[in-house]
Amino acid sequence: MIAFLQNIGRTTLAFLAAIGRLALFTGAAVRWTVMPPYYLRQLGRQIIDIGYFSLPVVGLTTLFSGMVLALQSYTGFARFSAEDTVATVVVLSVTRELGPVLAGLMVAGRIGASMAAEIGTMRVTDQIDALDTLSTRPMQYLVAPRIVAGTLCLPFLVLIGDLIGVFGGYLVGVYRLGFNPSVYLSRTLEYLQFSDVTLGLIKAAVFGFLIALMGCYHGYHSGRGAEGVGRATTNAVVSSSILILISNYLVTALFFG
């Protein structure tokens, strides 16, 4: 019994300590992001890595999601003889929800993992300590560019993903379900509001921030050796995916209406 309580106590303490450490890390990361010097070359590298090289993954994911969405909503809405809402359903689901969440999860797998692995390797091989000895703050040199790049690139990726997803819906709608192309297009735009798109982009920025933060945090606090880096990578992907889903609800609820 005592052992059981001790265990709970220890786990709770460890959990609170982790929260505290994460909060401190986040504060420091944000602070050092706005303070000079700015490492623009690092930023450029990250932007290319996150923004450009994630395009294929995000494009494929949203393309097929848009396609399957058109099929599924057709099946559903045909039961109410409401087939002509398919275009609207596709565009609203993609921009408000699927675009950001799917892109976020895919990028979390791709970028969150590579950030944690890279920074974790730098930690266990003393490269982070070496930065400190070479008049460079690791927070500014490593973390800040990644966070800025993540926050900037995800909305851009999601915007492109939205277009591709809607295009996927259009392909299925026109070539498989036999909608008239111009009717499908006008239906797509008819009920779409600017706020639907901005909601998706705000989400994307939040997700991008969280992905980079988790990748950097877990890499930075990586345990020793290859095992430590492996664990950091897993934790980065898992925690950023969970945070994406939680914050997705929170942001949606905040802007609900």
Add this chain to the structure above:
Amino acid sequence: MSTRTTSAPTPKIVMQGVTKSFGDKQVLRGIDIEVAPEESLAIIGTSGCGKSVTLKCLLGLLRADGGSIQVDGTEMIGAGRQQLEQMRRRFGMTFQFGALFDSLPIWENVTFRLRQQQVMTRQQARDIAAETITQLGLAAHVIDQYPAELSGGMQKRVALARAIADKPEMLLFDEPTSGLDPITGGVIDSLILDSVRRLGATALTISHDMASVRRIADKVAMVHGGVIIWCGPASRMDDTGIPEVHQFVHGLADGPLTLAAQAAARGD
């Protein structure tokens, strides 16, 4: 090696009673070290006794649990970030396993700190890098390669070049000659000596290589069980009367430093 008088008023580096634990394993139990200006101190001790941890505590890369660390008379334990950064700027350090930035070519590695501190053209930086690494017996064209393309010994020398490129006044070397052939090791020894004798640097070197210690060190300190068990002029190393030092210096298999005793001293 001639022993110089070490009666300088303020030592460059003073560590007093520095302690450090990881979890419930106490690695340092009160390290006392004093290094005078332009002095070369070698730290010796069995593997895992806490030599690397000592250096990292000195620069604040690891936070010491207790004790006092003074650089030029300024207390560094509990010092603010800015003070710590200023202090680190005066040191050049190499790490036991190189710690080169593997995303950057050699010339950017070597001139990393120089380019943080002053504006210079690419060409100037490359020239400095080439000049520094040729001093260490590497070919100049190496500057365009990446760390992963170099052998372990070459990486070691690049790391050394990075530490000395802007001629810092204090140098910390963690096993600079381990894993090198004796000739290259000799080149590095003379580079360390040269930095101390000619450029007036203060050096603190961890080494397992007794021949190298005899060449470069004015003073030797031996770590055992988390404390310094002996510290004195290098020339007195052979007749300390302390069995652990005797065994280590002469590399004897028999003596108090059995593997079991070492593990016990580390608290494993």
